[in-house]
Amino acid sequence: MKLKTLAFIAASSAMTLPAFAADYDITEFDTLFGTGVSNTATLSYTSGTTTIDETSNTVDFVVDRKVIFSVTDNQTATDPVVVNAGDDAVTVYTIQNDSNAPISFELPVPPTGTTYSYVDPTDGTTVITVDSSTTGSDLIIPLATGDANTPVTVDVTVTVAVPDDAASGSQIFTPLNITAVEPEDNATIGGGVTAGDQIVATAAGTAWDEDVIQTVTIGDLLNADGVSVELDNNQEFIVSASDxxxxxxxxxxxxxxxxxxxxxxxxxxxxxxxxxxxxxxxxxxxxxxxxxxxxxxxxxxxxxxxxxxxxxxxxxxxxxxxxxxxxxxxxxxxxxxxxxxxxxxxxxxxxxxxxxxxxxxxx
Incomplete structure (x- = not known):
């Protein structure tokens, strides 16, 4: 089984983490993004025989997004897996959202001969099948936030039809590539983003702003454009056929x-x-x-x-x-x-x- 995990943490790029943060499990469930945190301090002192109370100003900030998700395949055998000519090469991938925010995932349009299928997470019943002619919302999978006991997942089945005349020993792949995009309910994010927009990193060098939700990504997990976020996994099959x-x-x-x-x-x-x-x-x-x-x-x-x-x-x-x-x-x-x-x-x-x-x- 192969597990690929992608995390990007909302924080100031200049921020220095305290020592205890080094032991923090990034996959833990946390305070929901957009949560407002407000704090006011008070003091009292004595001047002569008089006790005086003072109240500080109130400081507020909103919790940033920590986005982390994984793509795991269901194969237990070592690559490559044997598949017969004329059969289907099938891999089930589990996408798990461990973020502190709802995230949607965009599927690419599969090539001819390949299909994706999954159960719609919004109703838990409707089976959606994606093929080379699919457009629109069926390519977007929304995943809500979960908690430590019930992580939010969706299984995507990738099916590739192996030709009847496929040569014995030839390779077949069942890849899955997903891109993190803004969900429907994204009003809290601000900044003019709309549903389906790719989730992108806050620009490098941007100072932390207590009033704005920010996103800073880990550079080696980004796309070539340096800002958008995607993750892929792949399963290799070898064709078994009469030759x-x-x-x-x-x-x-x-x-x-x-x-x-x-x-x-x-x-x-x-x-x-x-x-x-x-x-x-x-x-x-x-x-x-x-x-x-x-x-x-x-x-x-x-x-x-x-x-x-x-x-x-x-x-x-x-x-x-x-x-x-x-x-x-x-x-x-x-x-x-x-x-x-x-x-x-x-x-x-x-x-x-x-x-x-x-x-x-x-x-």
Missing amino acids: IALVKSVAILSDPVNGTSNPKAIPGAVVQYTLTVTNSGLIEASDVIVVDAVPAVFDFTDAYVELYTLDGVTMTTDPTQVIDAGTGVTTLTFASMSVAAATDIADASTYGEKVITFTVTLP
Whole structure:
């Protein structure tokens, strides 16, 4: 499981934290942003025989925003995760808002073949699905504030359709990128922001203002523009598929003059064709049918005898033979078979294999 957390703290950039702050857990829930804090001091003193009370001026400030959220994926296996060709690569990401303020998160428009889906946090029921044609509010996920016992989360399911013809061993990714944006209820922020605006940092060098809510971000977690805030996570899949190859070879087994000692391709020679079917993919290939068009020079009539083997064992059923009356070509069709999956696509010795041989006599 991968966890990525983004925090940015509202404070003066010139502020020096006291020693105890170094041990502060930034993920703790805190005073809500925009809370007004007001304080007045009093004193009393004696002048002669008279007691005099004095009241100081009142100082006020508002609590700034501390924005912190995380994106966690649900995968427990080590990357990459295996997915079959033709299936969906699916990752569920949990977005958690641990801020002291409500935050909305903007999703990018997904590419063709990718969808996002989530349950609307505002009603907890409506399932919203986002695809390449989605625009508007469905791309914005609002998250309220929570407390230490009930953090506010939303699960976003990213689904990528893996093509049927995806090559075995190829990579598929299910990325999720979110940008922190201003929520609908943002009147307290001020400064002219509107819902959907990217949350940005208070300009560098700006002095703290007790009357204005400020936001200072941690620089290495910002976008390239130096002010807007986003977070991404990614899950890698590796495609598991059947990956079939067919190789044909020919050899002369014997001839009427030399027998089996260095035989030549002369009339009467026994010719052996070998068809090797190899599966270098991680899924068994089923219903494999091999078709071979044998040149017209060979005679498949009863005058000659053919021998067929599968993995070195004589076939109990010969392949189907169809002779083209016009060309004389004989088409052999070997019945469907299964070819086992490879156990390691990087090691050819583990590939699944079927070997077909047949012998014919050269007229």
